[in-house]
Structure formats: structure tokens, C-alpha cells
Amino acid sequence: xxxxxxxxxxxxxxxxxxxxxxxxxxxxxxxxxxxxxxxxxxxxxxxxxxxxxxxxxxxxxxxxxxxxxxxxxxxxxxxxxxxxxxxxxxxxxxxxxxxxxxxxxxxxxxxxxxxxxxxxxxxxxxxxxxxxxxxxxxxxxxxxxxxxxxxxxxxxxxxxxxxxxxxxxxxxxxxxxxxxxxxxxxxxxxxxxxxxxxxxxxxxxxxxxxxxxxxxxxxxxxxxxxxxxxxxxxxxxxxxxxxxxxxxxxxxxxxxxxxxxxxxxxxxxxxxxxxxxxxxxxxxxxxxxxxxxxxxxxxxxxxxxxxxxxxxxxxxxxxxxxxxxxxxxxxxxxxxx
Numbered sequence: 445x446x447x448x449x450x451x452x453x454x455x456x457x458x459x460x461x462x463x464x465x466x467x468x469x470x471x472x473x474x475x476x477x478x479x480x481x482x483x484x485x486x487x488x489x490x491x492x493x494x495x496x497x498x499x500x501x502x503x504x505x506x507x508x509x510x511x512x513x514x515x516x517x518x519x520x521x522x523x524x525x526x527x528x529x530x531x532x533x534x535x536x537x538x539x540x541x542x543x544x545x546x547x548x549x550x551x552x553x554x555x556x557x558x559x560x561x562x563x564x565x566x567x568x569x570x571x572x573x574x575x576x577x578x579x580x581x582x583x584x585x586x587x588x589x590x591x592x593x594x595x596x597x598x599x600x601x602x603x604x605x606x607x608x609x610x611x612x613x614x615x616x617x618x619x620x621x622x623x624x625x626x627x628x629x630x631x632x633x634x635x636x637x638x639x640x641x642x643x644x645x646x647x648x649x650x651x652x653x654x655x656x657x658x659x660x661x662x663x664x665x666x667x668x669x670x671x672x673x674x675x676x677x678x679x680x681x682x683x684x685x686x687x688x689x690x691x692x693x694x695x696x697x698x699x700x701x702x703x704x705x706x707x708x709x710x711x712x713x714x715x716x717x718x719x720x721x722x723x724x725x726x727x728x729x730x731x732x733x734x735x736x737x738x739x740x741x742x743x744x745x746x747x748x749x750x751x752x753x754x755x756x757x758x759x760x761x762x763x764x765x766x767x768x769x770x771x772x773x774x775x776x777x778x779x780x781x
Contacts, residue, residue: 457592460590466570488511492556562592606688607661619768658776689725692730
């Protein structure tokens with residue numbers, strides 16, 4: 445299934461049913477009076493947060509979601525049945541934006557959360573409501589109120605505790621595979637990851653009830669200019685906004701002009717350009733690919749350079765699992781602060 449994190453959605457709530465003009469006609473009741481029932485209320489369009497969904501792909505094919513119209517009122521004081529609501533299931537982290545005003549209406553962040561995006565119309569009153577001492581046989585009733593119509597845009601921001609950040613091919617996908625059951629594609633070329641992947645990391649002995657867990661998100665690799673739309677960045681930087689802790693991954697590479705500290709500074713720059721508030725998030729920095737001899741040899745000097753900036757540089761390897769347990773424990777402790 446394709447990953448879709450933004451799509452338009454048109455919603456139309458049900459119209460209210462018409463009120464009825466009717467009179468009580470029974471033997472020996474010559475002046476029975478008005479007996480027209482009210483119309484039923486139109487159905488609402490409701491969004492429901494479903495933790496089993498991870499993409500808006502299914503909704504990208506919908507043109508209009510319509511709720512049922514309320515039933516018209518009938519004689520003998522019979523009220524019309526209310527229309528059924530139309531439920532639309534969306535992933536956790538969905539933001540609903542009104543296209544007309546550009547206003548973000550709400551976010552769905554809790555499993556099973558329900559929010560009405562279009563209200564059904566009220567049913568019209570039957571003629572019995574219009575009887576007066578002067579007019580005891582009114583021949584008028586109300587039409588139903590039209591249901592609300594809305595043009596919406598749904599935006600998905602993945603829900604995770606920790607966001608993985610790094611340039612392409614620093615080992616983000618390999619790391620998330622090593623610490624969780626997430627299985628993103630891993631290959632030796634840029635932009636292997638084209639969609640965010642979520643993995644649940646368990647720390648401690650969860651089988652004995654002594655462990656804790658958190659969700660980590662593998663964000664597609666960033667490059668200079670990502671905050672302005674270069675590469676894949678601006679589409680996916682928004683997915684980092686919900687994370688509480690940032691894990692910066694850097695590594696030693698033979699690409700001209702690349703340096704782990706410079707890469708870290710560039711990542712921070714892109715974050716600040718996209719959302720300055722993200723620069724104040726707690727962060728952990730790790731040097732990956734510790735199983736490579738060149739990386740291990742350069743680590744002491746790099747750790748000293750980072751320390752001069754007040755940053756503790758961790759050394760890890762997703763391939764050999766060196767340092768991963770300590771790194772995950774530190775992330776958990778940072779989340780609990």
C-alpha cells in the first residue's frame with residue numbers, strides 16, 4: 445500500500461427531513477386537529493481515529509463522503525427517522541484543515557477518538573406545531589435544514605516519541621531494524637527510505653513486566669535545502685514535529701566536503717528553518733557504523749570536537765549492535781524526564 449500523508453476530502457452531511465402536513469381523521473372525531481410529524485435529523489459525517497491505519501491512501505480515492513438524509517415526517521404524529529452518520533476512519537495523527545478558511549479544525553491523536561466534521565441538518569417541524577387559537581388547522585410545515593457541506597484537507601503527521609534524523613545513508617533504516625520489528629528497505633544508495641517507518645523499541649525485560657517501550661520514527665534522509673523543499677525534506681520534516689526527542693545520526697563518509705559535525709550543524713539549520721521550536725527539543729547525537737575501522741579510529745577526535753560544543757557523541761553500530769542498548773536506555777531516560 446502506498447504511503448499518502450495528505451489528501452482532499454469533500455464531506456456532505458445529511459439534510460433534515462421535511463415536516464408533514466396532516467390531520468387526525470377518525471370516526472366520531474370531526475375536529476381532530478393537525479397531526480403532522482416532524483422530519484428526522486440528517487446524519488453527521490464523523491472522523492474516527494483508527495490505530496490500525498498508517499496512511500491516508502484509502503481516502504485519497506474518495507470524492508465525496510455523504511451522510512444519510514433524515515426521513516420526512518408522516519401523518520398520525522409519526523416523526524421521521526434520523527439519517528445514519530457516515531463514519532470515516534483515519535490514522536492517528538491526522539490533522540483536519542478547512543480549505544475555505546485555511547484553519548486547522550482539530551487533530552485526532554487518541555485511539556477511537558471521534559470528531560464531527562459536518563453536522564446534519566435539523567428536521568422540519570410538522571403542522572401540529574403551528575396550531576393557534578386562531579388557526580386550529582394550519583396547512584404549513586417546515587422543510588428540513590440542509591446538511592453542512594465542507595471542503596477539507598487531511599494531513600497526516602506520524603505519532604512517535606523519538607524522531608531519527610540524518611543525511612541519506614547514515615544508517616537510520618538499519619538502526620530501526622536492529623532495535624525494533626520495523627522493516628524498512630535497506631540499500632546502499634541515497635533516499636532508500638521514501639516513507640516514514642515506525643518501530644516500537646522495548647527496553648528492559650517486558651516479559652516480566654519490568655520493561656518500558658517507546659515509538660521511534662525513521663524519517664527519510666534530509667539534504668541541504670530540505671526546509672525549502674529540496675529533495676524529500678519538506679514533505680517529511682512535518683513528521684518530526686510531533687516527536688518529543690530527536691536522535692541525530694552522523695557518520696564518517698568519503699564524500700567530498702562531508703564532515704559529521706558539519707552534517708549535524710546542517711541538520712539543525714534545516715530544523716530551525718522549518719520550525720524554530722524544534723531546536724529546543726531534547727536531542728541525542730550518535731556516530732553510526734562503529735563496525736567500520738575508519739569510523740572507530742576517527743571517533744575519539746570527533747567526540748572531542750562535539751564535546752567542545754557541549755554535545756556528548758555516542759558510538760553505535762546497528763550491524764554489530766555495539767552501543768545500541770545503552771543508546772536506547774538513554775533515549776528512554778530522556779523521554780521520562
